Amino acid sequence: MARAAVSGRLTWRVATLAEARWETATARTLVLDLPDWPGHLPGQHVDVRLTAPDGYRAQRSYSIASAWSGGGPVELTVQRLEDGEVSTYLTDVYAVGAPVELRGPVGGWFVWRAAQPAPVLLVAGGSGIVPLMAMIRARGAVRGRQPFRLVYSVRTPDDAYYAGELARRVRDDPGLDVHYIYTRRTPEDWPEPPKRISVATVNTHGWPPDFGPACFVCGPTGFVETTADILVALGHDPRRIRTERFGGTS
Amino acid sequence: MNIISPGFGGRRRSSRADLPPGQYLTHDFPVLSAGPTPRIPLDRWRFTVTNESGTKQTWNWPEFQALPYEDVTVDIHCVTKWSKLGTSWRGVSLDTLLADTDTAADYAMVHAYGGYTTNLPLEDLLDGKAWIAYRYDGEDLHPEHGGPARMLVPHLYFWKSAKWVNGVEMLIADEPGFWESAGYHNYGDPWREQRYQGD
Numbered sequence: 001m002a003r004a005a006v007s008g009r010l011t012w013r014v015a016t017l018a019e020a021r022w023e024t025a026t027a028r029t030l031v032l033d034l035p036d037w038p039g040h041l042p043g044q045h046v047d048v049r050l051t052a053p054d055g056y057r058a059q060r061s062y063s064i065a066s067a068w069s070g071g072g073p074v075e076l077t078v079q080r081l082e083d084g085e086v087s088t089y090l091t092d093v094y095a096v097g098a099p100v101e102l103r104g105p106v107g108g109w110f111v112w113r114a115a116q117p118a119p120v121l122l123v124a125g126g127s128g129i130v131p132l133m134a135m136i137r138a139r140g141a142v143r144g145r146q147p148f149r150l151v152y153s154v155r156t157p158d159d160a161y162y163a164g165e166l167a168r169r170v171r172d173d174p175g176l177d178v179h180y181i182y183t184r185r186t187p188e189d190w191p192e193p194p195k196r197i198s199v200a201t202v203n204t205h206g207w208p209p210d211f212g213p214a215c216f217v218c219g220p221t222g223f224v225e226t227t228a229d230i231l232v233a234l235g236h237d238p239r240r241i242r243t244e245r246f247g248g249t250s
Numbered sequence: 251m252n253i254i255s256p257g258f259g260g261r262r263r264s265s266r267a268d269l270p271p272g273q274y275l276t277h278d279f280p281v282l283s284a285g286p287t288p289r290i291p292l293d294r295w296r297f298t299v300t301n302e303s304g305t306k307q308t309w310n311w312p313e314f315q316a317l318p319y320e321d322v323t324v325d326i327h328c329v330t331k332w333s334k335l336g337t338s339w340r341g342v343s344l345d346t347l348l349a350d351t352d353t354a355a356d357y358a359m360v361h362a363y364g365g366y367t368t369n370l371p372l373e374d375l376l377d378g379k380a381w382i383a384y385r386y387d388g389e390d391l392h393p394e395h396g397g398p399a400r401m402l403v404p405h406l407y408f409w410k411s412a413k414w415v416n417g418v419e420m421l422i423a424d425e426p427g428f429w430e431s432a433g434y435h436n437y438g439d440p441w442r443e444q445r446y447q448g449d
Contacts, residue, residue, distance in 0.1 A: 009448025052259025108432030228286035
């Protein structure tokens with residue numbers, strides 16, 4: 001398997017919330033000012049640490065949503081989980097101008113590198129879009145020529161993150177295609193009823209295995225298991241299928 | 251440095267003395283894998299111990315199942331911050347599997363179907379600290395959790411407990427495994443919060 005060298009100690013840094021925006025009714029993007037950030041690759045994540053006034057602490061990992069181009073803020077998109085002690089703070093309480101502790105970037109496997117020439121298939125389930133969006137943004141930032149296809153499964157149109165930006169990028173970023181799957185409710189003029197990801201979806205909207213695409217799959221455990229099994233069944237080399245499973249973190 | 255987050259802490263999970271620092275309790279069994287789940291037919295399953303001079307000892311599934319097993323109840327701690335307490339496993343102790351291995355090595359590399367590797371000191375596999383587990387909670391180990399068999403080294407972060415394990419290789423000199431090459435800590439003691447390189 002490919003190796004990635006990450007060296008040096010990951011120290012806690014203090015980030016400040018510069019601005020925030022809602023992607024859906026329950027997902028909030030945090031735009032964080034981070035002095036001396038060393039940069040990151042799309043797909044990497046950070047650990048966020050919160051400390052209560054009495055010293056109680058909690059840490060969680062969040063994927064980075066933004067691409068790094070040598071400067072500027074770092075964006076995280078946090079999905080509110082109803083029983084989540086950290087996510088509910090970050091979506092509902094955390095205010096512009098307030099500090100938060102963060103360290104990273106973490107993870108040298110689930111990353112896309114702009115020097116890789118292979119076509120790319122991204123398959124996202126729900127909030128699993130976040131690290132894949134970082135890859136799309138990184139490709140856009142360097143005007144990458146690698147063909148990218150995103151298959152994005154959401155419950156309803158209201159649950160899709162980054163919908164406006166993705167529509168704009170499909171228009172402006174040559175070689176980027178986006179296909180949505182709606183599992184509960186479709187847009188009104190959608191040609192098919194709600195459905196889950198299937199062999200047919202991946203076969204139609206992915207790449208043929210002969211093209212040797214790099215596949216990145218991110219979402220809840222069941223979604224990732226299903227999608228990775230489909231890709232293997234369609235003949236994709238398991239070593240070219242990289243996965244990140246969300247589940248159990250709140 | 252102590253950055254206080256005003257308004258945080260209202261809906262905290264219980265702090266417990268049996269949770270390592272930075273961990274929280276889960277009752278689910280989350281899955282973390284770098285790629286697709288391999289399906290290994292039992293008639294093709296093998297487990298191989300290789301010493302530093304290349305001598306191999308291999309078990310097939312019936313031979314492995316015939317070894318004495320132990321039932322253990324242990325706490326497990328994932329580097330992604332969840333911990334699960336009191337998990338029940340059945341497996342073969344590494345003491346049993348390594349009993350006939352002639353080695354002067356200090357390190358081991360654990361290998362798995364799919365190409366995953368993880369390294370640890372050999373002594374962390376010995377003296378009742380590690381098992382090749384094939385049953386979880388009274389059932390055969392599901393593929394997504396590492397079945398047919400996985401390493402179980404509960405005193406280290408759970409990435410050391412390689413799923414779909416197929417061998418252990420003795421090494422004179424330590425080498426980093428898969429996550430250890432990707433920024434994670436070489437040893438991974440949850441009680442010292444050794445998550446990442448340099449911790």
